[in-house]
Amino acid sequence: MDMVMHALADESRRTVLGILRDHPATAGELAGALPIARPGVSRHLRVLREAGLVDVEAQAQRRVYRLRAEPLAELDAWLDRYRALWQNRLDALHTEIARGKRSRS
The missing domain is CATH 1.10.10.10 (Winged helix-like DNA-binding domain superfamily/Winged helix DNA-binding domain)
Known part of the structure; x- marks a missing residue:
């Protein structure tokens, strides 16, 4: 890899x-x-x-x-573990942005 x-x-x-x-x-x-x-x-x-x-x-x-494409699929599988980490963080950011918009209203 x-x-x-x-x-x-x-x-x-x-x-x-x-x-x-x-x-x-x-x-x-x-x-x-x-x-x-x-x-x-x-x-x-x-x-x-x-x-x-x-x-x-x-x-x-x-x-x-x-x-x-096979080597790219292997790399994608390896990156998938990190993708989940970032997705959780992006979901949390989205939640905080939504809270901020509600509190300004």
Whole structure:
């Protein structure tokens, strides 16, 4: 999971994942969507591949990248424990705001 979190820490890699969420893409297509040079895109794709977030398939001279959702599901399950903590706190905040509005009326 550490490799997944490291991969997600970079904005360019999150952009790549956002594109791949919608459809598979080649490295060239992904490079066109990012404001960095193609070698940088290749490095980002390597990090995503090593973290298990993308699969690559050779199709003739092209490499097509696809999102792998399983590592994200594992991360979501881990975050779920913390989500419950924040939900309780947000519910309490909502209650306090409602009390404040009533007392001003």
